[in-house]
Amino acid sequence: MFSALCAANDEDAWFTDNSEERSLAASEGELRFLPSPPASPAHHHINHITITPRSLVDGWVTLNQCHEHIDPVPKAEITFRSERIRNIELIETENIGRAWTEGATIRLEEIDKDARLCLKAETRALHPMPQGGYELRNGPYMRRFLDGYYPMLISLEIHYPEKLKLIDASPQPQPGFQVIKKGDEIALQSWFEGKLYTRIRFRPVSTGNP
Template structure:
């Protein structure tokens, strides 16, 4: 699954809207030779800046815990805007605009996606990031500074038809992790179906304190601040 090793890899789960899996993982300290034909910069410890200290962790359990108060440090905010069309209900492909805000400063980060579920990945904009390049199924970030943001656009295959007019999107796991610690993270998912005749059937988790579900005739918004690992499911039904 995807991970933020001082790089951050984010990959959809099978077929579904698992747009991010943020796991802060350590790199093994080792000297590497850039002239070596097997050299991989993602494994070169000398390229990375400081990682998050495990002493700052909030919990060591993957069990989801919704937060009702903002942590002292502004958490990584992962925002997704998903636009459905009639063809989305037929072939599963949607339009995605995704932004990552307040990324921890780091020398290099890679955002990686499931290559079988994504196409036309492009960097739309950056703030306080020296360089951002989309290459196939990943976005390579270099020189990530304080108050940074990167936004990308793509097409993703995330809709599954369950039959009887019901469509499902499963998301996750969303997680920001370092060693055995889990850190606060905010995730926002806005699903817009415009004039398609759809309505929300249900969500997992259900709406509760710390996990907000906002409904309208044209879409829904999920917004949550949490620690641990978050998996969500959204089911939509034809309103006819």
């Protein structure tokens, strides 16, 4: 029996393993932000997303993604939605016996403590809004096993072109969910349990409308 751990963006990636040894501190999926980290190390999901001028035309963005502190289990997999992912490439693994891609799925075997995996790909995550502008949709991020959802850390950095101006981000900043704007980048970081969706909205910048 597989159980889901986390997603990359727009409901398109699931991290699963076959561990059945978890029964404590599990939530039922309702989102809960954690003002402070849990006592023991938890899965860290790191995403770097680049929106290019071409992304404004076709919706495809560049994704560099890493998973740290992967739970030590015999087998696991990351499964993307095939219509929203392309050009998946594994670029780094640590403390993982074997890792390979099969279509829109990354399979892992012999996962040891402090395992790490990094990949790059293109994902279709940028969507035009009816009222104008664009929305970058990410999630659900989650760490889920057979008996519920567990704490995890998500770090998300988005770089966008000068043609775009940031409107807002959702959820709003609060204890356990941090939003930082720096130049042409926005960074989000959160400790949470349950399912986390993020939405970041932009508007186009035209001459005379900085």
